[in-house]
Amino acid sequence: MLIAVLSGFIFSLFLVVFGKFFKGRFSLAASILPLSLFIYFCSFLGPISSGEIVSQFHPWVPSFGLNLSFTLDGLSLLFALLITGIGFLVFVYAATYLKEHQYIDRFYGYLGIFMGAMLGLVLSDNLLSLFLFWELTSISSFFLIGFNNTSSESRKSAVLALTITGTGGFLFLAGAVLLGWVSGTFSMTEMLTMREALHGSDFYLLIIFLLMGAAFTKSAQFPFHFWLPGAMKAPTPVSAYLHSATMVKAGIYLLLRFTPILGNHEVWNTTLIIVGGITMFYTAFHTLFRTDLKSILAYSTVAVLGLLVFLTGLGTQYALTAAAVYIVVHALYKAALFLSTGIIDHQTGTRDVTRLSGLRKVMMPVAVAGVLAAISSAGIPPTIGFLGKDLVYEATLGMGDAAIYLTILVLFTNVLILYAGFVAGIRPFSGKLPDNLQKIKMPGPLLWVPPVLLAVLGLLLGIFPALLDAPIVRPVVEAVGGDGAAVQLKLWHGFNTVLALSGLTLGLGFLLYFIIKPSQGKVTAMGRLEAISPKNIALNFGNSFTRFSSAWTGVFQNGFLRNYVVTIVLFLVILVGYSLFSGSEGIVIDWRSLSKLTFYEIAIMSLMFMAVLFIVASRSRLNAVVGMGVLGYAICLLFVIYSAPDLAMTQFSIDTLTVILFVLVLARLPKYLEPSNHARKLRDGVISGSFGLLLALIALEVLQEPVNKEISEFYAENAYVLAQGKNVVNVILVDFRGADTWIEITVLTAAALGVFSLMKLRLKKDERRINE
């Protein structure tokens, strides 16, 4: 399984080098990868359906509890099959769809990373590695949304999506670390046995809210849903793959995965029902006000995601079975609708549903796919959508007192989803073909076969639900803690309430479809409410944060070195002074314990004192720098008499070079523009005086404490024994603390590169214009 996960990344790495040769026919060959992975995962269908769980363990950073442990159970297998199966069709489809594109190699590279990350996400048993893959899917999604990077809309949407899903990633990390800390393990299999302890933990609520935050942002739940319609700026194959079939279901996956561990708690269930309920109705309603086909599909996708969260919240046998079936149903019909929309866009150049009709006359196979997918989304028998919808009604009807409200909510949502499916799958193909579309060419089979395949599969599974039941749905339900055999998938349940509800849904849906026509007017009407939409609130928040930080930066990063120094010193004086004087004992210094001053010390001190006076009094920068040099050398002398020759040598060289540097820089500065006035000199004098006094006090205070020599003794004793050196300082630098030194010289290098690039690398004239 490790290789299956890594293959996507390896494939992308390969494209970095050989991408240039990849264009043209070879891009089609790339689809071998998802196909072989799909076959590989299909081979697990037998063992998994007989109750087996396949796991693999590869230690990665065991000291952090981070391991690549993969577990394949029903839930993982369902997602793995969706990722590789739909991935295969999308790989095939995109080869034609983006044939002309300059950067098609990059596109496949991002897709490869995504596929690997998504497989890693659904297979990981370790929460930390799950987090890593989770983030990688967000990042690859960012690149795919912004794939047309010349359009500023694309870039904006990509950043928006990354911000929202990235925030969720933070929440996930916090939740995962907390959960790992409470349970003492990062393995989800082990957590299964700690259900009681976790439910009783003080942190239970915090953990579930963090994890739910992660799931809601990833799966575009209200009020974070708006990034998903924005993500439709991505090329259509991406929308079909990431933003409807797989990535956005990662949040649902997480919730289902944690249902047996954290679920079945009042807060868990209620929150999911409320958030899912609001999301599905709110976004399904929005589909009425869109004319862009992809936008309609995006909103109905969010509605289905809401429905899945809602079902997870219900948490009953029927609800979990319904969720499992609905994941399949939705992946099949929605991917088909997206792909057929992509074909329409590709051939006609528009996705505006008000300008499209009668396309069946020019692209019959696409029409077949669209119509089949639409009736599956509507839940018309004998498609699999019908089964899914029945199960949803069974689930809501079984909810006791709340049943009637929940059922009504689901009924309306289903009606709206039916409408969205019909608008996207049937309206462009029905009616009269307008004149301007007469000459549209039939797309190649590589474009229309994938959606037809998906749509037909939806029909087949509906007629033969047994194909889905035992091999896939039952293991999923068992993986999320239910009894797999409790619910049988059947097309015909006899005449009952559920059937009546189904009929009602269809009736209302048809009515809605024939009464309400998508129009530009409705889009404008909705546009007026844009100001109070969650998207706008989030954007405003982001903008004001940017304004706040630029104001903050303007105040503190004002470019005056002296102000920086004043800020730093003042902060230190206040903070250190406070903690020094607020202590219970205050400052006690036993003057008698200090040794007497020697002649050398007095001489050096007076040298330093004179140098300081000279610096303060001097009226030229150069003189001041020379004074600083004298001060530095005097400190070196102190090091010499206190027998620290290493320090003295280094300090001596550094001081020399600093003076040289100063002199070089000073040549670039103007002469004293304004000799400091007295008030400022006084202020600086007070600040620096108090800083010096404080440090002196600290030094004296330190001398009063018993000295802990353990560390220096360790080095002194072991320098020769362990490191064969007699100079302890050097041995520490190159051996005991060698890693620190290595990082320090790296920092030095970075500083030098910084100086070099600031001074040397200026934009040329023509480059500057582009930047502006």
Next chain:
Amino acid sequence: MKTIILRAASNYMLPLLLVFSVFILLRGHYLPGGGFVGGLVAAMAFVLHAFANKLETTKKLFRMHPGFLMPFGLTLALLSGLMPMIIEESSFLTAMWLSEALPAIGAVGTTLFFDIGVYLVVVGVTLTIIFTISESS
């Protein structure tokens, strides 16, 4: 500074100071010294040369920009840390030693190469900064 005496002297001082800096680098293992100070002394030698002559003359002494010493030194230090991982399968930066001390240099181990790496980086960093700034002024 265009004094003939300094210019004449600097031509002799440069090699002398460089030898001295290597001396400091090598003695660091037993006595005060080491790669960091050694590198600073070497950098000073070049800076002195640049002051006495022109910067251009000093730069000509290098075949390429002294900045290239930085990645070179970093790599050397890193490799000296990685060697024990590869050869002895011990952890990063565990020192390995030749069994016998060499005459004049003393015990030779991976730490010596680490220190040489530090030396090169320090020379590269100092000269890059000083050359860059003095060129722009």
